Amino acid sequence: MEERDWNIVAQQALDDDNAFDELYEHFFPRIYNLIYARVKNSSVADDIVSDVFEKLVEHLGSFDSSKASFTTWLSRIATRTLTDYYRWQSHRQNVEWDDVFSPTVDKKEMPDGQLLEKEGKKELLLALGKLSEREQQIIELKFWGDMSNKEIADTLGISAANVGVILFRAMGTMRQLLGRE
Incomplete structure (x- = not known):
């Protein structure tokens, strides 16, 4: 299968809702898993991931593929948003990591x-x-x-x-x- 050029898709997403949907569908699981692995709480992860994608929408026009790939650019937004969360939080919460590798548990087990x-x-x-x-x-x-x-x-x-x-x-x-x- 051919690797998708996410830099091009990101440029297209400025004017094309389908391209944006494609970005979202591809990157949401990666960003969610990244954030969830750090915060250990699904509702907090949902909020932070929502902030990440709001920043994506807000700043997509400033994305420059000559400076970084889209993947790197979005990952920086995610890590900065996470850093902002911890600054705001002022200390890490001690919560269980119930479903780190798979946010949904197979109920049939x-x-x-x-x-x-x-x-x-x-x-x-x-x-x-x-x-x-x-x-x-x-x-x-x-x-x-x-x-x-x-x-x-x-x-x-x-x-x-x-x-x-x-x-x-x-x-x-x-x-x-x-x-x-």
Whole structure:
């Protein structure tokens, strides 16, 4: 399947509702997962993601593909909006991460299976919480944000090689913490 040029779609979205809908449909899950992975609360994530897409609509006319890809541009909006949220909040909330990997739980699962899955998620999230803030951010952008190392590098203002090294080390630490090495 051919990769979509989101820079072109973003330019078209200025005048074409269908192009905007396509952007929204493609990027909403990525942005939602990225935000949800940080705030650990679906209603807060809904509010922040709504703010991100409001900013997208408001500033789409200023998007310049010669400065950054659309994916990077939107990811920066998301990370800045999240930073603004934490500034406003003044401290992180301690809430459960019930459905980090899938915001909707399959109701057909057996209770025993749900318990095992929840325990596995809890163990993973505890291990993730032991990483540095930078390592957590890179893992979240990579796996929940579905971003490439280059996109992460552009978003965070570091080199792609540095992203790769940090990711490699963080994943090794996670394996050790989870006893899987």
